[in-house]
Amino acid sequence: MTAFVAGPGAGLLSACATAGTGGEPAPAPSITASADARNPFGVDAKKPLEVVIFSGGYGDAYARELHQELYKKAFPGVTIEHNATQQIGTQLRPRFVAGDVPDVLNNSGPESMDLAALAAEGHLADLAPLFDAPSIDDPAKRVRDTITPAVIDNAKIDGKDLVLNYTVSHRALWYNAALFASMGWAVPTTWAEFTALGEQAKKEGIALFAYPGQKGPYYQLWNLLYTAAKIGGNQVIIDIDNLAEGAWNAEPVKQAVTAWVEIQAKYGEKSYFGLDHTQTQVKHLRNEVLFYPVGSWIENEMAKDKPDDFEYAIAPIPDVTAADAMPYGAIQVGVGENFVVGAKGENPQGGLEYLRIMLSKEGARGFTERTKNLTVVNGAAEGLDLPAGLMSAARAQDSAGANIITEARFEGWYKELFDYGTAQTNAVMAGRITPERFCADLQEKADAIKDDASVPKQTRSR
Template sequence: MTHPGEITRRQMLRRLGMTAFVAGPGAGLLSACATGGTGGEPSAAPSITASASSKNPFGVDPKKPLEVVIFGGGYGDAYAKDVHEALYKKEFPGVTVKHDATQQIGTQLRPRFVSGDVPDVLNNSGPESMDLAALAAEGHLADLSVLFDAPSIDDPAKKVRDTVTPAVIDNAKIDGKDLVLNYTVSHRALWYNAKLFASKGWTLPKTWAEFTALGDKAKQEGILLFAYPGLKGPYYQLWNVLYTAAKIGGNQVIIDIDNLVDNAWNAEPMKQAVAAWVDIQAKYGDKAYFGLDHTQTQIKQLQNKLLFYPVGSWIENEMAKDKPDDFEYAIAPLPDVTSADKMPYGAIQVGVGENFVVAAKGKNPQGGLEYLRIMLSKEGARGFTEKTENLTVVNGAADGLDLPAGLRSAAKAQDAAGQNIITDARFEGWYKELFDYGTQQINVVMAGRVTPEKFCADMQKKADQIKKDDAVAKQTRSQ
C-alpha cells in the first residue's frame, strides 16, 4: 500500500520516463538493481573531505577523474572543452576529464541514472531534458548551497552567491533546496532581421493591429509574418503564449500556473493569448512548418521567408555559420494585444536558464562542485560568452567584450524595459509532465484542431491531475 506522499518505484520510473524499460525486455535487469539508491532519499550536499582549504573548498582529490556531459545544442560544447574543462585541468594538472556532448540527454542519461553510473556534471537542457524534480526526489542531485556559500575564485572575500544575479538563487530551488545552477541570461521574445526591416522601411509593430497590418504587407511579398518549429521546438510557441498572457494580465498569470492555482490555465489573459496567436497562425502562418525542426525553420528565417520567430538569445550563436551578410538578428518586444494590457509595450522576458547539476551519487561530486565554481568565475563566464556570444549570470564577466548585434539589441531592449520584465515559467522544471503535455497540445491548438478554450481546459485538467498526485513534489513561488 502506498501512503500519501510516498513514491513507489514504478511512479518514480514513470516520472523519469523509464516505464518502457520496466514493461519491456529490460524488466529483469531493472528489477535487479535500483536507481543508484532505492528511492525517497533527499538530496544532500556532498561530503567535504579533510583536505578542504580556502583554495580547494570542497576538498577535491586532484587525481580523481571527472566526467562532464553537455547538451550539444545552440551553445555547442566548445565552451566546455576549451574553457571550463581546460581551467579545471589547469587547476588540477594531470587530471582526466571525460567529455561527452549530445542532443539526446534523456535517451542517453536515463538508463545511467537507473543503473547508478552517472556523470559528475550534467548540462540538462534541450527537448530531451530530464525531470529534475524526479531526480531530486530520488536523491540524485547534489545540494549546491555549499557551492553558493563557497569563496569566489575572483574574490575569496565574497561568496559565490554574491557574484551572480539574484535570479540564480531564486531559480536554484527544488523542494526548498539549492539543486540547480542556471548559467545563462536569456532574452526570449520575437526575433527578426533588422537589415530586412531597414531595407523595407518597416517599423516594429507596437499594437496587435499594427502587427497584423505588417502581416498583410509581408504576405504580399510572399513572406510569413510568423512561424515556429512544430516538429522539434513547439515549446518555443508554448513559451511565447505564456509570455503573451503575462503581457496581457501581468506576471501573476504565470505565477498562478506555476503554483498550480485552481483554474490558472483558464484565466482570461491565457485564453486571449492563445486565441491571438491561433488567429495569427490561421491568417499569416503555414502549416508546413509543423513538420519542420528548429534548424530548418531558422534557415527559412535566414532566407527571409518569415519575419518573426519566437526564440531566445541563443539563436544568434546557433545560426552563426549559416547567417548571411544581409541578416542581422534583433529582438522585438511583444506588441500590445489589448488596449488594457497590464504590462506596457517594451516588456520583454529576461530569465536565467541552461541548467547544470552535480550528481550526488557520481564518482566525484566534489570535483563537480569545483567545476561549477570555475564556471562561475569571471574567466570561466567570459570564456563562455566569447565562445557562444551569449551572456552568463556572472556579474561583470562580459564587461568590455565586443558583443554581436543581436546581443546588443537584447541588452538595449532590457534597458528600455526597466522593471517591466516578464517572468519565466518554472513549471517547465518543476512539473515536466505538464510542460511536455503543453508542448504537444500547443501544436494541436495552433493547427486549429481544438479551440483556444479547449486547449486551456485540457491544460487545466492536466494541471489538476498533477496537483492531486501525491507522488509529485509540489513547489511554490511568490514572485
C-alpha cells in the same frame, strides 16, 4: 539552449528508487565547504571527472576548450571524460536507472531529464555549498554574491538548491533589422500594427510568423505564456506555476492563445509544422519569415548559416489589448541552461568545483566570447565586442526597466505538464483544437498533477 525545454514526461526515473535495491532512494551525500579557499570542496586532484554537455545552440567547445582546461589547470594531471550529445534523455536515462551517473550534467535540449524526478530520487547534489563557497576571483566574496539573484531563486527544488542556471536569455520575437530597414518597415507596437504588417509581408511572399512545429513547439508555448503575462501581468504565470485553481482558464491565457492562433491561421505557413527548429531558422535567415519566437541563443546557433545581410534583433510582444497590464516594451528575461552535479557520481566534489570554475569571471567571459551569450556572472562581459542581436537584447532589457516578464518555472517543476503543453500547443496552432479546449485541457492536466500526492509540489511568490 535553455534550462527547461521539453522531453519525456513524469515518471522518468520511477524505477530508480527500487532498481536493484527494493527500498527508498539513498540520500544524496552532503558536501561541506572546507577552509581552503583554493579547494573549498576538498577535491581529490587524482580523481577523474565526467562531464556531459548538451551540444545544441551553444555547442560544446566552451566546455572542452575552456572550463575543462581551467579545471585541468587547477588539478594538473587529472583525467576528464567529456561527452557531448543532443540526446540527453536517451543516453542518460538508462545510466541513472543503473546508478552510473556523470559528475556534471548540462541538462538541456528536447530530451532534457525531469529535474523534479531526479531530485526525488536523490540524484542531485546540494549546491548550497557551491553558492556559499568563496569566489575564485575574490575569496572575500561568496559565489552567490557574484551572480544575478535569479540564479538562487531558480535553483530550488523542494526548497533545496539543486540546479545552476548559467545563462541569461531573452525570449521574445526575433527579426532581421536589416530587412526592416531596407523595406522601410517599423517594428509593430500594437496588435493592429502587427496584423497590418502581416498583410504587407504576405504581398511580399513572407510569412509574418513561424515556429518549429516538429521539434520546438515549446518555443511557441513560451510565447503564449509570456503573451498572457503581457496581457494580465506576471501573476498569470505565478498562478500557473503554483497549480492555482483555474490558472490555465484565466482570461489573459485565453486571449493570448486566441490571438496567436489567429496570427497562424492568417499569416503563418502550415508546412512549417513538419520542420524542425534548424530548418525553420534557415527559412527565417532567408527572409521567408518575419518574426520567430525564440531566445537569445539563436544568434550563435545559426552563426554558420547567417548571411552577412541578416541582422538579428529582438522585438517585444506588441500590445494585444488596449488594457494590457504590462506596457509595450515589457520583455521576458530569465536564467537558463541548467547544470546539475550528480550526487551519486564518482566525484561530486569535483563537480561542484567545475561549476565554481564556470562561475569565475574567466570562465564566464570565455563562455560569452565563444557562444555570444551572456552568463549570470556579474560584470563578466564588460568590454566585450558583442554581436548585434545580443546588443539589441541588452538595449531591450534596459528599455523595459522594471517591466520584466517573469520566467515560467513549471517546465522544470512539473515536466509532465510542460510536455503535455507542448503537444497541445501544436494542436491548437494547427487548428485541431480550439483555444478554449487548449486551456481546458491544460487546466485538467494541471489539476490531475495537483491532486497526485506522489508528485512533489513547488510554490513561488514572485
